[in-house]
Amino acid sequence: MMQTVRRMELKADQLYKQKIIRGFCHLCDGQEACCVGMEAGINPTDHLITAYRAHGFTFTRGLSVREILAELTGRRGGCAKGKGGSMHMYAKNFYGGNGIVGAQVPLGAGIALACKYNGKDEVCLTLYGDGAANQGQIFEAYNMAALWKLPCIFICENNRYGMGTSVERAAASTDYYKRGDFIPGMRVDGMDVLCVREATKFAAAHCRAGKGPILMELQTYRYHGHSMSDPGVSYRTREEIQEVRSKSDPIMLLKDRMVNSNLASVEELKEIDVEVRKEIEDAAQFATADPEPPLEELGYHIYSNEPPFEVRGANQWIKFKSIS
Amino acid sequence: MAVVSALVRRPLEQVSGLLRRRFHRSAPAALQITVRDAINQGMDEELERDEKVFLLGEEVAQYDGAYKVSRGLWKKYGDKRIIDTPISEMGFAGIAVGAAMAGLRPICEFMTFNFSMQAIDQVINSAAKTYYMSGGLQNVPIVFRGPNGASAGVAAQHSQCFAAWYGHCPGLKVVSPWNAEDAKGLIKSAIRDNNPVVMLENELMYGVAFEFPQEAQSKDFLIPIGKAKIERQGTHITVVAHSRPVGHCVEAAAVLAKEGIECEVINMRTIRPMDIETIEASVMKTNHLVTVEGGWPQFGVGAEICARIMEGPAFNFLDAPAVRVTGTDVPMPYAKILEDNCVPQVKDIIFAIKKTLNI
Numbered sequence: 001m002m003q004t005v006r007r008m009e010l011k012a013d014q015l016y017k018q019k020i021i022r023g024f025c026h027l028c029d030g031q032e033a034c035c036v037g038m039e040a041g042i043n044p045t046d047h048l049i050t051a052y053r054a055h056g057f058t059f060t061r062g063l064s065v066r067e068i069l070a071e072l073t074g075r076r077g078g079c080a081k082g083k084g085g086s087m088h089m090y091a092k093n094f095y096g097g098n099g100i101v102g103a104q105v106p107l108g109a110g111i112a113l114a115c116k117y118n119g120k121d122e123v124c125l126t127l128y129g130d131g132a133a134n135q136g137q138i139f140e141a142y143n144m145a146a147l148w149k150l151p152c153i154f155i156c157e158n159n160r161y162g163m164g165t166s167v168e169r170a171a172a173s174t175d176y177y178k179r180g181d182f183i184p185g186m187r188v189d190g191m192d193v194l195c196v197r198e199a200t201k202f203a204a205a206h207c208r209a210g211k212g213p214i215l216m217e218l219q220t221y222r223y224h225g226h227s228m229s230d231p232g233v234s235y236r237t238r239e240e241i242q243e244v245r246s247k248s249d250p251i252m253l254l255k256d257r258m259v260n261s262n263l264a265s266v267e268e269l270k271e272i273d274v275e276v277r278k279e280i281e282d283a284a285q286f287a288t289a290d291p292e293p294p295l296e297e298l299g300y301h302i303y304s305n306e307p308p309f310e311v312r313g314a315n316q317w318i319k320f321k322s323i324s
Numbered sequence: 325m326a327v328v329s330a331l332v333r334r335p336l337e338q339v340s341g342l343l344r345r346r347f348h349r350s351a352p353a354a355l356q357i358t359v360r361d362a363i364n365q366g367m368d369e370e371l372e373r374d375e376k377v378f379l380l381g382e383e384v385a386q387y388d389g390a391y392k393v394s395r396g397l398w399k400k401y402g403d404k405r406i407i408d409t410p411i412s413e414m415g416f417a418g419i420a421v422g423a424a425m426a427g428l429r430p431i432c433e434f435m436t437f438n439f440s441m442q443a444i445d446q447v448i449n450s451a452a453k454t455y456y457m458s459g460g461l462q463n464v465p466i467v468f469r470g471p472n473g474a475s476a477g478v479a480a481q482h483s484q485c486f487a488a489w490y491g492h493c494p495g496l497k498v499v500s501p502w503n504a505e506d507a508k509g510l511i512k513s514a515i516r517d518n519n520p521v522v523m524l525e526n527e528l529m530y531g532v533a534f535e536f537p538q539e540a541q542s543k544d545f546l547i548p549i550g551k552a553k554i555e556r557q558g559t560h561i562t563v564v565a566h567s568r569p570v571g572h573c574v575e576a577a578a579v580l581a582k583e584g585i586e587c588e589v590i591n592m593r594t595i596r597p598m599d600i601e602t603i604e605a606s607v608m609k610t611n612h613l614v615t616v617e618g619g620w621p622q623f624g625v626g627a628e629i630c631a632r633i634m635e636g637p638a639f640n641f642l643d644a645p646a647v648r649v650t651g652t653d654v655p656m657p658y659a660k661i662l663e664d665n666c667v668p669q670v671k672d673i674i675f676a677i678k679k680t681l682n683i
Contacts, residue, residue, distance in 0.1 A: 047426065049422070078459075079459070079461075080457065080458050080459035080461065081459035081460070082459070083456060083457060083458070083459040084457040084458060084459060088457040088458060090458040090461045090462045091461075095422070095425050095426075095462065096454075096458070096462075098450070099449070100445055100449050100450070103418060103445055103446060103449060103450055105418070106414065106415045106416070106417070106418020106419050106421075106422065106446065107418050107419075107421055107422035107425065107446075107450055108422060109415075109418070109419050109422060110418060110419035110420060110421060110422020110423040110424075110425070110426070111422045111423065111425060111426040112422075113419055113422070113423050113428075114422070114423045114426035114427060114428045115426070117378070117404065117423070117428060118427075118428075124426075136414070137412075137414040137415050137418060140410070140412035140414060140415025140416070141415050141418070141419065143410055143412065143415070144409065144410065144412065144415055144416065144419060147410070148407075300460065301455050301456045301458075301459060301460040302455070302456055302494055302495055303455065303495070303497070303518075303519045304455050304460070304463035304465075304518040304519055305463070305518040305519075306518075306519070309597065311494070316635040324460065
């Protein structure tokens with residue numbers, strides 16, 4: 001899974017440089033252990049919401065690479081029919097993909113409220129980054145989640161940089177796992193997929209037992225810059241990036257472990273790589289060849305469950321039909 | 325003879341009196357209800373009807389609502405369905421939107437819409453745009469409600485009208501009730517709607533009682549969102565308003581009727597999607613238009629109505645330029661004389677109507 005996410009993100013990088021993907025593109029290569037580890041620690045019936053660095057989660061939550069890449073290229077076969085793009089991908093029990101930094105955290109607490117309200121044993125993983133961790137609304141969410149004992153796992157994916165600002169320059173306290181104050185928190189090695197999985201399981205059990213919210217800080221790293229428009233080397237050194245790649249790469253760490261414990265042979269792992277490459281290639285082909293959404297559908301999906309109506313275009317004579 | 329007829333008469337009177345008493349059917353004493361109680365009733369009925377509906381906001385539960393709109397609901401439904409929140413608009417609005425995304429049907433109360441500005445990102449970016457951004461996958465069945473616009477002596481930070489702000493955004497529905505019937509019918513429709521609906525109430529209207537028609541008393545009484553109502557038929561001029569100013573327009577129309585001027589008063593009921601067709605049809609009949617609103621003039625509801633009238637069939641029927649009556653273009657002052665001159669009064673409406681009619 002991690003390999004798929006890695007290759008998918010690298011393909012997105014390629015497509016962006018070819019100008020087939022446009023706008024915002026925030027890649028998560030380096031952080032694969034987070035999305036894959038988390039998914040392994042929860043059930044498909046649990047819920048997850050994150051911010052804009054979301055392609056990995058979109059995949060682990062069940063969408064295909066095809067649908068994801070086609071959404072990035074803005075085609076009709078994209079998971080949001082080309083209407084959302086990189087930051088607005090949704091799936092069952094996956095609430096995006098959110099562009100406004102920090103806004104997804106109260107949303108996640110709300111999803112957790114619904115879990116509690118419905119009385120099922122579901123939890124909501126509510127993710128945010130080290131940059132977002134300083135948003136006021138997150139503390140409002142902490143307060144209400146704790147007050148009402150919501151089954152919300154607050155997860156700070158700390159990749160050391162909020163865009164170009166290092167954590168030391170942004171936060172008076174960089175102990176993100178402690179920032180929940182009255183909410184118990186733990187710090188997790190976000191480069192180790194098994195660590196992430198076990199921590200997630202622990203956190204989920206805590207919430208399912210009705211003990212209220214819990215906080216996890218995953219210490220991780222992104223190889224790319226903040227987005228495709230950021231080379232990522234003006235605020236950190238190439239040496240730093242190289243060091244993480246050679247010592248802490250999540251895929252390498254897992255591979256080594258598997259080989260050393262005889263869980264898999266190098267050849268088997270190579271086979272996986274080959275399959276993954278093929279899957280990504282196919283998906284990229286599709287994403288490049290699929291047509292853009294039809295112009296007639298520009299006005300669609302304004303309202304849900306609504307009789308058709310008209311949407312005004314650039315002038316009063318241009319009208320688009322809107323259906324749900 | 326007179327004695328006999330007297331004897332005959334009395335029994336007949338007695339009999340007919342008996343008949344009258346037994347089969348007497350006068351119109352039932354018209355039921356009166358305040359706007360506050362109408363909203364309360366609407367929410368109560370929907371809470372009862374659908375388990376997924378719940379109310380959250382500041383002081384909505386144990387305090388019975390800052391303006392007592394949710395009186396009695398917490399006692400009836402308890403902590404799970406009626407939730408007091410801390411003073412965290414951005415946080416609880418986001419929580420409400422998240423709950424709606426996960427399938428519940430929250431009513432998120434802002435103590436006044438002035439405080440919704442703190443949470444406006446959640447209303448617009450998390451609620452309004454999501455169905456579109458997700459390509460139709462994720463809908464947000466939420467209601468944001470609370471008092472909007474000017475009150476009495478609460479000064480600038482507590483008196484802003486948000487009709488134009490929210491009315492601007494695709495993906496949102498915005499309703500603005502005037503009377504009790506509007507309030508009940510619209511809150512119920514809003515709650516049953518699968519989209520984010522902003523209901524702009526009015527604090528000064530909460531205590532005002534109106535006749536409550538029979539049909540409005542039903543548990544299934546709904547007012548369609550997106551449809552205006554003609555409150556008073558007229559032939560000389562179309563007067564369009566929403567919320568409290570509708571009442572002022574009705575008053576103005578009564579005064580003008582004595583002078584032989586017949587105003588057609590339209591109660592918009594919905595700001596977005598706007599029922600421009602009703603307004604157009606009326607203007608095509610009366611040839612004159614005055615819009616009335618409590619909000620500031622620039623980029624307001626009236627401005628939008630005028631623009632659309634220009635673009636549509638009704639333009640050719642106008643005998644005079646359309647005219648707007650609005651709130652005064654200043655932050656709301658405190659002193660009574662100043663405040664009174666910052667909201668459209670009946671005299672301002674009458675003046676505008678006469679100007680338009682060139683009287």
